[in-house]
Amino acid sequence: MIAALLLFLQSAVVVPPNLVVRQGDAIKVVPVIGTTRGSYIRADLLALALGGSVSNAPNAHYRVSLGSTTIELIEGVPFARADSFLVPLTLPALRSGNTFLLPFELVSSLIPRYASGFFYDVAAREMRIFNTVARRGVEPPAVAQQNAGAGAASSGSATTTGPRAARRTQRHLVVVDAGHGGPDPGMTGPIGGGPRLVEKYITLAVAKLLAQELRDDGVDVLMTRTTDTLIALSDRGRIANRNKGDLFVSIHVNATGSRSSSAARERGFETYFLAEAKSEDALRVERMENEAVRFETGAYAPKGDPLSFIINDMAQNEHLRESSDLAETIQQGMRTFHPGPSRGVQQANFAVLRGSYMPAVLVEIGFGTNPDEAEYLSEYANQREIATSIARSVLDYISHYEARVSGGTK
Numbered sequence: 461m462i463a464a465l466l467l468f469l470q471s472a473v474v475v476p477p478n479l480v481v482r483q484g485d486a487i488k489v490v491p492v493i494g495t496t497r498g499s500y501i502r503a504d505l506l507a508l509a510l511g512g513s514v515s516n517a518p519n520a521h522y523r524v525s526l527g528s529t530t531i532e533l534i535e536g537v538p539f540a541r542a543d544s545f546l547v548p549l550t551l552p553a554l555r556s557g558n559t560f561l562l563p564f565e566l567v568s569s570l571i572p573r574y575a576s577g578f579f580y581d582v583a584a585r586e587m588r589i590f591n592t593v594a595r596r597g598v599e600p601p602a603v604a605q606q607n608a609g610a611g612a613a614s615s616g617s618a619t620t621t622g623p624r625a626a627r628r629t630q631r632h633l634v635v636v637d638a639g640h641g642g643p644d645p646g647m648t649g650p651i652g653g654g655p656r657l658v659e660k661y662i663t664l665a666v667a668k669l670l671a672q673e674l675r676d677d678g679v680d681v682l683m684t685r686t687t688d689t690l691i692a693l694s695d696r697g698r699i700a701n702r703n704k705g706d707l708f709v710s711i712h713v714n715a716t717g718s719r720s721s722s723a724a725r726e727r728g729f730e731t732y733f734l735a736e737a738k739s740e741d742a743l744r745v746e747r748m749e750n751e752a753v754r755f756e757t758g759a760y761a762p763k764g765d766p767l768s769f770i771i772n773d774m775a776q777n778e779h780l781r782e783s784s785d786l787a788e789t790i791q792q793g794m795r796t797f798h799p800g801p802s803r804g805v806q807q808a809n810f811a812v813l814r815g816s817y818m819p820a821v822l823v824e825i826g827f828g829t830n831p832d833e834a835e836y837l838s839e840y841a842n843q844r845e846i847a848t849s850i851a852r853s854v855l856d857y858i859s860h861y862e863a864r865v866s867g868g869t870k
Contacts (some may be wrong), residue, residue: 479567481509483589489586492564498551499564506562510571510578510589514560515717522553522560529575531566540566542574563612576781577816585604589590632858633680635700637710638667639822642690647715647748649828650835651724657834659713660688662843667711667826669847677855697815707786707854708820710812713828713837722789727830730803732782734813745824746808782819786857790823797845800826800833823850 476499481488493500503524507514513528532541533553540547547570551563567587572580579588639659640646646659664685669682682703684696691699700708714730722769732745747846787805793801797847803824813820825846826833836842 470727476564477585479506479509479564480584480586481589482586483511483661491514495560500551500554501564501567503562504558506567510587522555524566525708526571526575527577531574533560533562533581535560538563540570542570543850547574554770626777631680632706633682633703634674634854635682635684635703635705635816636667636671636674637684637696637700637708638664639710639712639812641685641688644690647713647828649715650831650833651716651719651829652721652831654715654831654834655838657713657838659715659828662713662825662828663711663836664688665840666843666847669844670709670711670850673848673851674854677851679855679858694815696812697817697820700816700818700820705816705818707855707858708813708816708818709790709815709850710810710820710822711850712822712824713826714745714824715748715827715829717748719829724829724831726801727825728803729791729794729798729826730806730824731787732806732808732810732813732824733780733787734807734810734816734820742806742808745806746810779817779819782861783821784853785860787821788821789857789860790821790850790853793849793856794825794846797849798826800830800837 476492476494479490479492481490490505490509493502502526503514503522506527507524510526512524515523515525517523517532522533522535529542529770533539535555536551536552538549540549540553549563549565549570551565553563553851554561568580568582571587572578576742577589580586581588581680588601640663645661646663648659649657664687667683668686671683674681682699684699685691696710697708714728716726732742784805784807791802791805810822813822826837828834828837
């Protein structure tokens with residue numbers, strides 16, 4: 461095997477650029493080995509740069525540990541096991557004595573998908589290490605007045621306010637997003653007559669109450685909009701990323717897919733995280749919420765970039781588990797008081813969540829097409845109860861996350 465490895469490496473004809481590992485201002489460089497079949501990287505040097513470890517295992521197995529994630533490979537076999545997932549590789553892992561070589565695919569694809577806190581930038585050939593929620597320190601983030609992108613530069617829509625009482629040793633920034641706005645009204649209801657409900661006003665009212673509840677409990681808050689203005693769906697995530705948000709919560713009002721009397725009976729609340737929709741109803745809600753892009757013209761319109769889509773996909777997969785946990789916590793909290801039935805935690809490809817490199821959820825607080833729920837959502841006391849519940853769930857999630865991190869699990 462050693463002779464074969466030497467012959468394999470001697471056949472290298474391409475010298476690829478080194479891998480840059482960036483954590484904040486600190487930079488490490490890891491050599492990449494080019495061969496006629498593809499690129500490899502030394503496991504020990506990679507693990508050292510990423511803050512992990514490597515170890516031998518029986519039967520020619522080798523393990524790379526990164527935080528709570530263990531990646532196991534077998535010499536000469538083009539597969540890897542990431543925790544409980546078996547992942548095919550384009551190249552096999554190789555070993556010579558104590559030197560173990562990993563196919564570069566682990567850096568560019570597998571580690572960002574299955575290990576927490578890593579994002580690979582394809583264009584820059586750079587691995588970035590970051591925190592998903594917990595940020596140590598006692599100073600609030602510098603997130604004073606921010607522009608909401610080119611289309612909202614003059615609206616003063618993205619603002620943040622410090623907490624009234626800092627009760628925690630760690631500071632967190634929660635980005636609160638009020639769905640729709642400006643020329644995009646969102647859904648209108650109810651079906652069959654009654655006082656008219658317009659989604660963009662309800663979401664802004666609940667978002668403001670949610671922001672205040674969080675601030676009162678010592679959490680920093682950034683709102684993507686504080687007035688009736690249009691913020692592009694793609695800009696909302698950028699606002700959160702620019703300000704280094706820890707969590708992203710988007711507030712919406714649900715609607716049925718038709719205006720029939722039977723559709724008017726649809727009721728309940730549900731919380732989504734970003735993933736491929738698994739049901740027809742989730743696809744319906746996804747299409748409905750993503751329709752807002754039709755209001756985005758000129759400076760608002762997102763630019764299509766296949767490479768950015770791939771990079772975003774890898775970064776967002778990092779947060780799927782945490783987003784799912786946050787969604788379940790919010791859903792459980794609303795079960796205790798909401799008059800409608802719980803429709804559970806769902807997943808869909810929401811445009812507003814795609815660009816948020818942090819745990820992110822979209823909460824459908826009720827059906828505005830249902831006359832009873834439209835009336836319920838229009839009352840201030842109920843809006844405050846919803847906001848208080850979501851705020852409490854966010855705080856519970858943060859506390860549980862910190863406990864898992866401090867306990868060494870995640």
